[in-house]
Amino acid sequence: MTTPAFTIVMPTRNHGRWIESALRSIFDQGISNLEVLVMDAMSTDDTAEILERHRERIIWHRRPDRGQADAINEGMALARGEIVAWLNSDDTYLPGAFARVQTAFTADPSLDFVYGDALEIDEHGAILTPNLFTEECTRERFYFSHDYICQPTLFLRRGVLERVGSLRTGLRWFLDYEWLTRFFSAGLRGQRLPFFLAANRDHPQTKTNSGGLRRWWEIMTVLANTPGPGPIVPARRCVWIYSLEYVIKTINAARWGAQPDSSRFAREWRARILNALNRRFMKLVSPRSFDDIVRRYERDVAAVGRSVPELWAKTQRAS
DSSP states (O other): OOOOSEEEEEEESSOTTTHHHHHHHHHTTSOOSEEEEEEEOOOOSSHHHHHHHTGGGOEEEEOOOSSHHHHHHHHHHHOOOSEEEEOOTTOEEOTTHHHHHHHHHHHOTTOOEEEEEEEEEOTTSBEEEEOTTOOOOOHHHHHHTOOOOOGGGOEEETTHHHHHOOOOTTOSSSHHHHHHHHHHHTTOOEEEEEEEEEEEEOOTTSHHHHOHHHHHHHHHHHHHTSOOSSSSOTTOHHHHHHHHHHHHHHHHHTTGGGOTTSOHHHHHHHHHHHHHHHHHHHHHHOOTTHHHHHHHIIIIIITTOSBHHHHHHHHHHHO
């Protein structure tokens, strides 16, 4: 049996609204030798009907699981591809992603994992903004500042799985960060690719947006067990970064800054407070690739299209 070039593990539950786009973004990469493992946690919407249409191109596992991490672990244990990744079923890859990843791994056999830049998109696929926080691969920044690896853009050699182990099934929100800390502690070699590889879909139902205080506490618990300069105290920048992120997300989820029945004065001072918090957050993070990401976004994305479907359509017409 031929070894697949890529294995993509896709955990899903009730994402029928988006899973077709996610699958198409895999199939349309121009790589014929693919393995797509869909781990369906007994979806009750039209997910099953959509997956049935792609039965010949996917390996579909439909059974209850113990959460997202459990589904991903099961899929990765079955993976046969030389390069492995997971894509949540509400996210999507961008044109040319697999070819760029394959080129990077071929050019440097010492690489264990690669990642790239990401777009933030809304529930309809419209591009909101580039993710501004991706940086070059350094252990210190990952531990002491922020998670600069946007998960949908992460690809790794299959052998890495044996070296870092499975995702922690007890984690719901910070599972990818905790897993990636083991990449660095194991001495794996990673590289950031200067391309937009995937799009992260931002909608109210995402775990990140709906996690609230429980998500913040899980983050603090993981950080307390992450290598750093002493215990989890205010001196650690990452504590302040993720705490301020929690405050901003809580305000946004409550639409505190955009209440239509509020007076103009109330809306204005709330907007000023929210803007001040966002500025403080950006100052704390101080993203090191900000100018580079903005420049490439304007050149490679904004000049081409305003939505992911438009990017794909123009790429396919050009080819």
